[in-house]
Amino acid sequence: MLALGCLLLWSRPSHAQETYFVTYTHHMEEPGNLEFATKSVSGFPRAGNAFLGNAVELEYGVKAWWSAELYLDSQTTANESSLFTGFRFENRFRPLLSEHWINPVLYAEFEDINSADKALLEVVGHDGVADFLGRNDRSEKKREVELKLILGSNFKGWNVSENFIAEKNIAGEPWEFGYAVAVSRPLSLAASPNPCRFCRENFALGAELYGGLGDRYSFGLHDTSHYLAPTIAWHLPSGPTFSFSPAAGLNSNSHGFLMRFGVSYEIDQFISRLRGKR
Amino acid sequence: MIARNKSFIAIFCLLFSATVLLAASVGDGAWKSKVPEKDRMRDNPYDSQAGAVAAGAKLFRQNCSSCHGSEATGTEKKPTLRSDRVRTATPGELEWLLKNGSMKNGMPSWSRLPEQQRWQIVSYLKSL
Numbered sequence: 001m002l003a004l005g006c007l008l009l010w011s012r013p014s015h016a017q018e019t020y021f022v023t024y025t026h027h028m029e030e031p032g033n034l035e036f037a038t039k040s041v042s043g044f045p046r047a048g049n050a051f052l053g054n055a056v057e058l059e060y061g062v063k064a065w066w067s068a069e070l071y072l073d074s075q076t077t078a079n080e081s082s083l084f085t086g087f088r089f090e091n092r093f094r095p096l097l098s099e100h101w102i103n104p105v106l107y108a109e110f111e112d113i114n115s116a117d118k119a120l121l122e123v124v125g126h127d128g129v130a131d132f133l134g135r136n137d138r139s140e141k142k143r144e145v146e147l148k149l150i151l152g153s154n155f156k157g158w159n160v161s162e163n164f165i166a167e168k169n170i171a172g173e174p175w176e177f178g179y180a181v182a183v184s185r186p187l188s189l190a191a192s193p194n195p196c197r198f199c200r201e202n203f204a205l206g207a208e209l210y211g212g213l214g215d216r217y218s219f220g221l222h223d224t225s226h227y228l229a230p231t232i233a234w235h236l237p238s239g240p241t242f243s244f245s246p247a248a249g250l251n252s253n254s255h256g257f258l259m260r261f262g263v264s265y266e267i268d269q270f271i272s273r274l275r276g277k278r
Numbered sequence: 279m280i281a282r283n284k285s286f287i288a289i290f291c292l293l294f295s296a297t298v299l300l301a302a303s304v305g306d307g308a309w310k311s312k313v314p315e316k317d318r319m320r321d322n323p324y325d326s327q328a329g330a331v332a333a334g335a336k337l338f339r340q341n342c343s344s345c346h347g348s349e350a351t352g353t354e355k356k357p358t359l360r361s362d363r364v365r366t367a368t369p370g371e372l373e374w375l376l377k378n379g380s381m382k383n384g385m386p387s388w389s390r391l392p393e394q395q396r397w398q399i400v401s402y403l404k405s406l
Contacts, residue, residue: 268344
């Protein structure tokens, strides 16, 4: 931790690129850069205890077309306990090496989490508020493979991203499906000539829509949950990015309200710095 | 069930390997030859605008200097941008490179920056 602290103080941060909480864009981490990020979500189920789910994310740009990420999940539930709930390891590959009207990215993830996980990094299958009403229970292991097709486009300053999600518990449960779509735009498309923290170009506004699509045996919207969430991101030049997203549940299976917030911070040319070449 | 899991893992490994090989094998070579003519001939809309170079310099420091150096003179493995190749490139070619990157050579796509900001960076690069 001390070494990490020293590295953060010594580093010259780049522009972190997170805008959404659930939806992935086709933008990859710059090669050699390491991004630290936290993604937190708080919920207040009426029939259960309030909770705070956390995911700490380490994202590294292996190549310009390949990003790898490690997530460490934890949660705190009021009147219950605080738990480490598992990890996720994911890779994203961009098969087309130039910019197109629609840019596909292939995503593969392995996650080893338990049933107390409340990070809500995606919504799939028949996930819903009922999963959050029982007391913290780590008895069920979820070793899952998750595949995503990420499609992203940039048009006149707008980013439009669509994710199609397929997830399978390798213990033999059926494939579960989900979706996430998002759109965002910076408040100003051109940069101002002077250094500034509150310039319009440092703020991005957008919205996300995400939810489950059932499973292999019951595909569709029946008994699924869905959320609509405006997003706000504030990029501090040469500093962290702060993101907020209040999400509204769209049906009775959803949480009524979720508050998401996150901070991300990018260290440029991480390996070179470790080797003392910069 | 075990057989199904094995075939799933085999298919997954196959897709994973194919993706990595495809991405590794698709190179863009000399990027200038890939620029479409209509992009090559595009003019920089910020050419005559006061402040475009300063804005571009700010964007360069925020996004590009970690690889190309704060003075655009390059770093250990990344090229200088104070070169004849950049000087002789048309504004349209440079904007195309920023948008598409040269991913095989480690240059990422900067399509996440709005087009206006990419042109501002081009203004700065042409001022070097």
